Structures are given as C-alpha cells and as structure tokens.
Amino acid sequence: MFTGIIETLGKVQFLQSDKGNLHITVTSQISQELKVDQSVAHNGVCLTVVSVSGNTHTVTAIQETLDKSAIGKLKEGDLVNLERCMQMNGRLDGHIVQGHVDQVAECIELEEMDGSWLYTFQYDPSKGNVTVEKGSVCVNGISLTVVNSQEGRFSVAIIPYTYEHTNLQNVKPGTSVNLEFDIIGKYVARLMGRG
Incomplete structure (x- = not known):
C-alpha cells in the first residue's frame, strides 16, 4: 500500500x-x-x-x-x-493507493496559471472508472485532488512544490500517464452496480 x-x-x-x-x-x-x-x-x-x-x-x-x-x-x-510502501505506523498524507494502475490517460491540456499549473487528462470512460469533484485520483503515482470532474476527463491543479519534485514537469499535451482511481469510489461503484 x-x-x-x-x-x-x-x-x-x-x-x-x-x-x-x-x-x-x-x-x-x-x-x-x-x-x-x-x-x-x-x-x-x-x-x-x-x-x-x-x-x-x-x-x-x-x-x-x-x-x-x-x-x-x-x-x-x-x-x-x-x-x-507505506509504513503502518506512519501518517497517510495522501490517500490509499494500491499501486495497481486502472488505466492510462492522456494529457490533453496544460494551462500555466499564476504560480501553479492546471493539467487536464482524458481517459476511456467505458472501463467504468469515475472521478468526483474534490475527490482523490492518483496520476503517475501522485495523490491529487480532482477539479472539473466530467465523464472521461478531469483536471488537477499543481502547486510549485509538486511540479518541481515529480515528473509532472515533463508531462505535456499528448503525454500518457498512469491512473489509479480512488479505491473507496471503486468499491462504492461496484456495490451500486449490483442494485
């Protein structure tokens, strides 16, 4: 984990x-x-x-x-x-991440803001994965908060520290990234689908 x-x-x-x-x-x-x-x-x-x-x-x-x-x-x-991997006696600073990639997404837009960056990613929604506004998503292993959640796409806002200390600095439109959707959301979606 x-x-x-x-x-x-x-x-x-x-x-x-x-x-x-x-x-x-x-x-x-x-x-x-x-x-x-x-x-x-x-x-x-x-x-x-x-x-x-x-x-x-x-x-x-x-x-x-x-x-x-x-x-x-x-x-x-x-x-x-x-x-x-996480130590069980440590703080969970991000969110629960399994290291099991659900699917690949493509960066379709990168907007440089005033001191931050807004990345937009597109993925195939037919696999049943979803994001929710202000929910968590893992992009290339980075725990991030979703903004502008839509079917098959979402955005994340990146602060300078994250930009400088991760490989997001090399991600641009057309770059493929790994996505792991929130495990709690995946279980809820599966249970709701049974009803």
Whole structure:
C-alpha cells in the first residue's frame, strides 16, 4: 500500500526486454536503501525490486503491467516518480493507493496559471472508472485532488512544490500517464452496480 506522496525522482538508466517482461534499471537517492523483494511504486505502478547495486535498482514489469499502464513507454533518461510502501505506523498524507494502475490517460491540456499549473487528462470512460469533484485520483503515482470532474476527463491543479519534485514537469499535451482511481469510489461503484 502507498500514499501517493512521491518520495523522490529516479532516472531510467537501462531498459531490457526479456520475452514478455521489461527489466527497468533506475538510479535514485533511495536505491541504495532498497532491498531485493521490496515493493516500490514507479509512476504509480507497484513493482518488485529484483536487484540493487549502489545507487541503482532494477524492477521487472510483466506483460499484464505493460498492457495496463504506460510503464512500457519509458525511455532511457526518463524521470520516474518513486515511493516506497507505506509504513503502518506512519501518517497517510495522501490517500490509499494500491499501486495497481486502472488505466492510462492522456494529457490533453496544460494551462500555466499564476504560480501553479492546471493539467487536464482524458481517459476511456467505458472501463467504468469515475472521478468526483474534490475527490482523490492518483496520476503517475501522485495523490491529487480532482477539479472539473466530467465523464472521461478531469483536471488537477499543481502547486510549485509538486511540479518541481515529480515528473509532472515533463508531462505535456499528448503525454500518457498512469491512473489509479480512488479505491473507496471503486468499491462504492461496484456495490451500486449490483442494485
């Protein structure tokens, strides 16, 4: 389980395809503290650390993950948002995030405001996922508050700290991002659908 509060940025050093899998080697400030078999969210995707060497670590994404997320679109040199799993005795500063991407969205608009940024994302509503005004959504692993919720699209307002400390600084119209919708909202939607 994660919180959607990004711990640090990592940089993709090496990508290796292996049958249906993708091995992703990342360098970061926290890599040397990681342990093999530890879960770490990479752009919101929960991946298992398979090796650690100095300030780099490697994780493996299977075909299912590549099919359901934008993780397969990474290129060497790309920045990735990193978050280690939540400690049970810690504060939940963001919201409950599982690290299970629901679907990919595309940034369709970026508006620079006076000291902040407004990003608008579009996604396929036929998968049954929804946002609600002032609700939570996870974009590339970042816990954000929804504004302007509509069917198949929503916006998020980004403060300078989030812009500078996450890979949203590289997201522009046309960029694909990972979405994880609020787990409580998903359960409510499923239960309401039974009636």
